[in-house]
Amino acid sequence: MLLEIEKANKRFGGIQAVRDCSFGVEKGSITGLIGPNGAGKTTLFNLVTGFHPLDSGRVYFKGEDITELPPNEIFHKGLFRTFQIVRGxxxxxxxxxxxxxxxxxxxxxxxxxxxxxxxxxxxxxxxxxxxxxxxxxxxxxxxxxxxxxxxxxxxxxxxxxxxxxxxDPELVLLDEPGAGVPPSLQQKVNNYIKRISDDKNVTFFVVEHDMNVIMNLCDPIIVVVEGTNLTSGSPEEIKSNQEVIEAYLGEEERV
Ligand SMILES: Nc1ncnc2c1ncn2[C@@H]1O[C@H](COP(=O)(O)OP(=O)(O)OP(=O)(O)O)[C@@H](O)[C@H]1O
Ligand SMILES: [Mg+2]
Structure with a gap:
């Protein structure tokens, strides 16, 4: 595994944003991370990249424990992160x-x-x-x-x-590559991400709300619900997984 998260926990005041969460991202993959609103996806990105300290648990990159490292040192090890809004x-x-x-x-x-x-x-x-x-x-x-x-x-x-x-990153954390992209151009953006993955040997870890984008781009897909990993699998497995369907139905009922 290129990236490994082991029993991560993170609390903000009374909210357990991430709870005993464990999963890995395999080298060469375009791995997706999905889950209902507030499931802890952005917090997980922040924990991995050193923007927030973990309460407990470990993060490994290329087999090295990076849990305590500051963001700039993690960046220099080849772990890159884009933000939902990268401007300036x-x-x-x-x-x-x-x-x-x-x-x-x-x-x-x-x-x-x-x-x-x-x-x-x-x-x-x-x-x-x-x-x-x-x-x-x-x-x-x-x-x-x-x-x-x-x-x-x-x-x-x-x-x-x-x-x-x-x-020249080895691992890229992409936050919502579909945001701000007209649907007609999304396929083109996806194809470039796939080409960068294939030709330049870059591994991707992607958070995205748009299910079409995720299902087309990512394999495997990791599902987090209420701060913890629920399951992972191929797009087909995730689409037909009853627990995943229920987690998302629950979200719709709350809206
Ligand atoms: N800096 C913070 N301070 C307090 N609470 C926070 C903070 N960041 C996240 N939270 C809370 O932690 C939980 C997880 O939030 P997070 O943003 O990680 O979810 P998410 O899966 O990215 O959601 P979304 O799909 O809406 O982007 C939420 O209940 C959120 O309100
Ligand atoms: Mg988020």
């Missing part, structure tokens, strides 16, 4: 928004800058070349001077994926 670069051009991405090799680059000043230019060239390659991958190279804010919704999502690729 709208006033930049598409190319600039890629070039400001930190890389996993930041420490190394940092020392290069101080010890070999002449290397800076070389480094910049390398980064620019990589950014152009990333844009070509998404067939967006002609957009490089465009302001990020002017891109249509679907292409903004592709830019988010491109910024992620600049960091």
């Amino acid at each position: 670069y709208e006033d930049m051009t598409v190319l600039e928004s890629l070039l400001i991405m930190p890389t996993q090799q930041l420490g190394e680059n940092f020392w290069n800058i101080w010890t070999k000043g002449s290397k800076i230019e070389e480094q910049e060239k390398k980064f620019t070349k990589k950014a152009i390659e990333v844009l070509e991958f998404f067939e967006m190279a002609d957009r490089k001077e465009e302001l990020a804010r002017n891109l249509p919704g679907g292409e903004k999502k592709l830019l988010d994926l491109g910024r992620m690729m600049m960091a």
Whole structure:
């Protein structure tokens, strides 16, 4: 397993957001995480990436215990996270928004800058070349001077994926890749995620409300209910699982 969560617990005041939750994400997979509203999905992402400390339990990445590590150290180990709303670069051009991405090799680059000043230019060239390659991958190279804010919704999502690729992650936690994407473009975004997974050897762990997106993109799918793992399986198994159906029916009744 590339990522393993073992008996995680997290409480916020009187709310047990995550309860004895255990599961794994296999290397090379696009694993989905679903569950009714308030099931603890976002909290699990926060625990894995070091944004919230666990009350108890362990998190392992590549076999290493990362439970106590701060977010930046977890990032430098190759675990990347996108947010539901990732913004702050709208006033930049598409190319600039890629070039400001930190890389996993930041420490190394940092020392290069101080010890070999002449290397800076070389480094910049390398980064620019990589950014152009990333844009070509998404067939967006002609957009490089465009302001990020002017891109249509679907292409903004592709830019988010491109910024992620600049960091060369091994595992990517995607929060709602379907959010803000017009349905007509969702298949295209899904196909790019699948291609990144296949060609670039990136593992994905995806939270998504849209069942069509999840069923089309992810295998296996992990279901969490009331803070704990209920079951996991292929899209077909999850669709026909009675416990899962009941968990979601319960949600509809509450609405
Ligand atoms: N920072 C926080 N402070 C207090 N309570 C929180 C906090 N974060 C989450 N919770 C509570 O923990 C529970 C789990 O929330 P979480 O956001 O993880 O669920 P979710 O599965 O992501 O839900 P959704 O599908 O609506 O995004 C909820 O009851 C929520 O209100
Ligand atoms: Mg959430």
